[in-house]
Amino acid sequence: MNKTLRVARHEFRTTAANKAFVIITILGPFLIFGVAVLPTILARSNATLPSVTLALSGGADVRPALEAVLSARGSRVAILPAEPEAAEAAARAGLLSGEYDGALILAPDWASRKSVRLLTKTGTDVALNGAIEAVLGDAARRSHALASGIDPAVVQRMLEAPAMTVMKLGKEANEKGAVEEYIGVLMTVMAFVMLLYMTVLLYGQLIGRSVLQEKTAKTVEIMLSSVSSRQLMVGKILGPGLAGLIQYGVWLGLALVGVKALGPALHLSLPSVLNSANLIWLVVFFLPAYSLYASIYAALGAGAEDEQHLAQLAWPLLLFLILPMVLVSFLVTNPNATVSVFLSFFPLTSPIVMLIRVLVSPPPAWQLALSLGLMALTVWGAAVLAGKVFRVGILMTGKRRKLGEILRWARQP
Amino acid sequence: MLEARDVRKSYGGVKAVDGLSFVAKPGEIFGLIGPNGAGKSTTIRMAMNIIAPDSGAMTIGGKPFNEDDKARIGYLPEERGLYRKARVEEILLYLAALKGMKEAEARRRIQAWLNRFDLQDWRGRKIEELSKGMAQKVQFIGTVLHEPELYLFDEPFAGLDPISQDLLLSAMVELKEGGATVLFSTHVMEHAERICDRILLVNRGRAVVQGGLAEVKASHGRNAVQVEFDGDASFIEGLPFVTSLTSYPRWFEVELRDGADPDELFRALAGRLKVRRFETVAPSLHKIFIHLVGEDNEGRAE
Numbered sequence: 183m184n185k186t187l188r189v190a191r192h193e194f195r196t197t198a199a200n201k202a203f204v205i206i207t208i209l210g211p212f213l214i215f216g217v218a219v220l221p222t223i224l225a226r227s228n229a230t231l232p233s234v235t236l237a238l239s240g241g242a243d244v245r246p247a248l249e250a251v252l253s254a255r256g257s258r259v260a261i262l263p264a265e266p267e268a269a270e271a272a273a274r275a276g277l278l279s280g281e282y283d284g285a286l287i288l289a290p291d292w293a294s295r296k297s298v299r300l301l302t303k304t305g306t307d308v309a310l311n312g313a314i315e316a317v318l319g320d321a322a323r324r325s326h327a328l329a330s331g332i333d334p335a336v337v338q339r340m341l342e343a344p345a346m347t348v349m350k351l352g353k354e355a356n357e358k359g360a361v362e363e364y365i366g367v368l369m370t371v372m373a374f375v376m377l378l379y380m381t382v383l384l385y386g387q388l389i390g391r392s393v394l395q396e397k398t399a400k401t402v403e404i405m406l407s408s409v410s411s412r413q414l415m416v417g418k419i420l421g422p423g424l425a426g427l428i429q430y431g432v433w434l435g436l437a438l439v440g441v442k443a444l445g446p447a448l449h450l451s452l453p454s455v456l457n458s459a460n461l462i463w464l465v466v467f468f469l470p471a472y473s474l475y476a477s478i479y480a481a482l483g484a485g486a487e488d489e490q491h492l493a494q495l496a497w498p499l500l501l502f503l504i505l506p507m508v509l510v511s512f513l514v515t516n517p518n519a520t521v522s523v524f525l526s527f528f529p530l531t532s533p534i535v536m537l538i539r540v541l542v543s544p545p546p547a548w549q550l551a552l553s554l555g556l557m558a559l560t561v562w563g564a565a566v567l568a569g570k571v572f573r574v575g576i577l578m579t580g581k582r583r584k585l586g587e588i589l590r591w592a593r594q595p
Numbered sequence: 596m597l598e599a600r601d602v603r604k605s606y607g608g609v610k611a612v613d614g615l616s617f618v619a620k621p622g623e624i625f626g627l628i629g630p631n632g633a634g635k636s637t638t639i640r641m642a643m644n645i646i647a648p649d650s651g652a653m654t655i656g657g658k659p660f661n662e663d664d665k666a667r668i669g670y671l672p673e674e675r676g677l678y679r680k681a682r683v684e685e686i687l688l689y690l691a692a693l694k695g696m697k698e699a700e701a702r703r704r705i706q707a708w709l710n711r712f713d714l715q716d717w718r719g720r721k722i723e724e725l726s727k728g729m730a731q732k733v734q735f736i737g738t739v740l741h742e743p744e745l746y747l748f749d750e751p752f753a754g755l756d757p758i759s760q761d762l763l764l765s766a767m768v769e770l771k772e773g774g775a776t777v778l779f780s781t782h783v784m785e786h787a788e789r790i791c792d793r794i795l796l797v798n799r800g801r802a803v804v805q806g807g808l809a810e811v812k813a814s815h816g817r818n819a820v821q822v823e824f825d826g827d828a829s830f831i832e833g834l835p836f837v838t839s840l841t842s843y844p845r846w847f848e849v850e851l852r853d854g855a856d857p858d859e860l861f862r863a864l865a866g867r868l869k870v871r872r873f874e875t876v877a878p879s880l881h882k883i884f885i886h887l888v889g890e891d892n893e894g895r896a897e
Contacts, residue, residue, distance in 0.1 A: 188692050196680075400676035404737070406645055407670035408693035410662055577645065 185409045189417025190424065193392070197425040202384060207429045211436040213373055233257045234283035234310060237276055239269030241288030244321040248286075251313050262287070277303050286314065293325040368514050370455045371541050374464050375510055378534055381429070382471045383503055385422050386479040390492050392418060393483030393576070402576050411573040415484075416565075419476045426472055430465045437461050455541055463540050470557035471533035474564055475499065481568035484575030485588035495585050502530035510538065517542040526553050529560035567592040596620055596776055597642055597745055602651035604637050611637040613800035614651070619778045619793075621744070624771045626787040626808075627780040628880075629797035630888055635780035636673045638797070639749045642778075643670050655745065666695050669738040673749040673780075675731055679723040683714070686722065687737055694741035701740060708736040712762060728755050735763060739770065746770055748779035752786055764790050784881040794880070798888045808880070815883045818851040820860055823872035834863055848876070 197203055236252060238245060239262035249259050260282060262269040266289065273285030285301040292298050300314060323341075327334045393415075396402045405414050438458055478499060486492035506513065506525065513522050517539045525535040526549070536553045539545045574591040597619040604612040612634040619625035627635045641648050644660040655664050677686050684705060691701035709715045712732045722730055731754060739746065748767070752760045768790055771777045781787055787794055787808075794811060796803040804811055822828075823846050831847065832840050836855035841848045851860065857875045864870055 185693055188689075192689050196678075396678075399679065400672060400674040401678055402676075403640075403643075403645060403672035403674070404670070404676065404690070404734070405693075407643055407668065407672075408665050408690065 184413075186413045186417045186420065189405075189409060189414055190420035193418050193421025194424050195421075196392075197385075197388065197422040198428075200388070202388075203425060203429070206380065206384065207432055210377060210429070210433045211440065213376060215437075215440055216373075234307065235260055235281065236310075236314070237262050237273050237282040237285040239266070239273070239285070239287040240264050240290060241286070241292060243293075243325070244288070244317055247317045247321060248314065251317055273301055277301060283307070284310065284314075292318075293322040364514075367455045367542055368511070370460075371514050371538050372510060374460075374537060374541065375507060375534055377433070378464065378468060378471060378537065379503060379507055381426055381468065382475050382533075383500075385426055385472060386475040386499075387496075388422055389418060389476050390479035390483035390486070390496060391489065393480050393572070394486050394489065394492055397484060397576050397579065398488070406576075411576060412569050414576075415480050415569055415572045419473070419480055423472055423476065426468065427465075430468055434461050434465060460541055463537060466554075467533040467537045470529075470554070470561050473561045474529065474533075474557070475503070477561070477564045477568040481571035481575065481592075482588070484572040485578075485583060485591070486575075487579070487582045491582050495588065498585070499530075503534075506531050506534040506538065513538045514542050518545070523549065527556055529557050532557055570594055596656055597625075597747075597778060598654045598657070599638065599642070600652050600654070602638070602641055602648040602653060604634075604641060604646065604648050610800045612641070612648070615795070615797065615800070615802055616651075617795045617802070617805060619745075619776050621776045622771060622774050623792040624767060624777045624779070624790050626791035626794040627778060627797060628782065628784065628787045628794055628884070629780075629803075630782055632799075633782075633797040634800040635782075635797060636749050637800075639670075639673075639747050639778070639780060642747055643668070666741065667744045669741065669743045669746045671735060671738040671746075671748045671751055673753075675727075675734050677722045677730060677734055677737070680721060682719055682721055683709075683725070683733055684718040687733065687740065690737040691740045694743075696741050704740050704742075705736065708740070711766075712736065712759075728759055731755060732759060732762075735766075739766070742773075743775065745776045746778065748777070750781060751779055752781060752783060760786070784879065784884050788880045796884065796887065803887050804883075811883065812880070815887065818853060818855060818857075819848060819876040820851065820857050821848045821872070821874045821876055822846070822864065822868075822870060824864075825869040825871065826867065828868060830867065834860070836860070 233256040234252070235258055236248065237260045238248065241248075245259065252259055260276075262272050262276075262285065266287060269285075269287050273282065273287060276282040277285060280303075283302065284307075286298070287301070288298060289295070298318060300311065302311075323337055324334045327337045396405065396418075402414070409417070437456070438461065441456060441458065479496065482495045482499075483492060486495055509521075509525075512519075513525075513535060516522055522535065522539060523545075525531045526539050526545070528535075532553050536545075536550070540550070544550075570593075571588060571591045574594060575588060599615050599617050601614050601616050602612055603610070603614055615634070615638060617625070617627075627638060629635055637646070640646050642653050642655075642660075644653075653660060655661075655668070681689070684702075687705045688698065688701055691705070692698070705718075706715070709718055712735075714729060714732060714736075717725060717729060717733075722733070725733065735748075735751065738748070746767075751763055751767075755763065764786065767777055767779065771792075791808050793805075793807050795805045796811075804815065806814075825845065828842065828847055831837060831842070831849060836852045836859055837849050838852050839850045849860065851857065861873060864873075
């Protein structure tokens, strides 16, 4: 094994043992799912509700209607004794044992009463409660109409009014369900961008601080007595990078399981943008983003004097990371605007912006190729310059230097 | 073998190293001694190729420094700094791996060294839990594990208690006896005096004196004799080759004229005093150091 890889292996172990790494690895998929799936869960239809068993006592007149509603969502009705006290006891026992999810006890004159009682264990299945209430309401109105000598069909018609659906113009040729689609895309983009932003920033700062500590604790002289400054820097970038890739691998695996298995099993209608191809794009854009920011942070860490100084040196860099976050809503709605296209070529913003464009509406192949090509070139150039700055900076102590002064070290032969 | 030929290094107009030349040979301990700020660390860092000399050359085995030489050198920097969060055995294994050692062999040697330095109970502890002295011993182990041909120790004894200092001194003598070239820097003359074969005394970046320890002592010694006696020693002051006398009733120390042989004094005493002890006083390196460096610095101040 060569020395660069030995340094990388050590740095990888250090990174993987870091608490932040473990926490983000675990929380990443929750972030994707939480943000991408939450809106669809909130907006889910009856068809996707879990099956339940409703116990019914009395109310022979509404039984067929209830059975129809419940069977539509894969649920069923169980019959309890008609006698109220026996029904109540059986209902409570059944609810406690988990046999029933709800129990409806109807007296013979239920339709003319002010209220009826639905016993449930949790009471939180709003959709079920609403469905039952609707069935009972229909039946009650019907019985009131008949009692007043009015044709129930007339009553029904009088209560009808068109429902209003709010539509928003979204992607061309996909105006149907535009709201859901737009929210789905926006949320997925937000989740992906958050992950990319968080990991690049976290690893960048991790590397910057690690280099700085190595310099201020004077460990660097011990290291340089065994390896070259180039081997040290590349190793320190590769190690956490490998940890990051493993982290993305874990997320990708879990996300695919979620999309392919968990989603369908739970009847979740996942946003169509959350698919395997897009998950792979996320990894593709992580690589140049990580390499670029890690190299720059390594150079800045070598040039810095202490943590505050490092933060001070790095803030212009942060701006470029934050910019796409601020513009995310604009970028999602205007993926082909001039600004969007420009930002998807500018190497410091292109990984995140190009990822957004790919997710929202695939850009022309040449734009994708140009963007990736520019990223690769910049990564190479940044690594070479960072290596020079690193070599000089890692042994310089005692003075807070300005960013310009540090960057000038790159000009040394 | 490490050779320096007229190396110079300035920092912003200050000459840290101003034309030093020396050779450290296999099988000997070479002491780079001098006061703080004399240029010792700068010299060692140039030998290690951490900084490049402005002019002159450092060679290892006759050739300019090469990246591959790193596996054949053990370097203990002046400022200690192992990764604070790392555990003792883990960091030593890492350092050994960077020098290209096989893990099994590294483990064996780490065990042996930890036992020798009485650190075996600390192998699983983090560096930050160790005392300064212990951390320094761990770092010393990290420097010698791969058994290189050339050792560069920059102030290896700083901050160690006397027992640890002795452990290190005897370890360094062993390394030399194993045929390695050992160079170390210190401003504590007693350490240099105890183990050095040859020394280079540096002050303000320049060589003040260089050579075998015995030669240096001989050439810069005061020509003095201490005598313990019974009898009347008042005649001593009148002897022609005596330049100064410090006298007590049963003990005196005389300084002899340059070129005078202590034997002359012995013959002069014979029969007139009952001599209990007659000892030529070898000057300590410390005195030579104070004498030469003090003179040097005074000379410059004028």
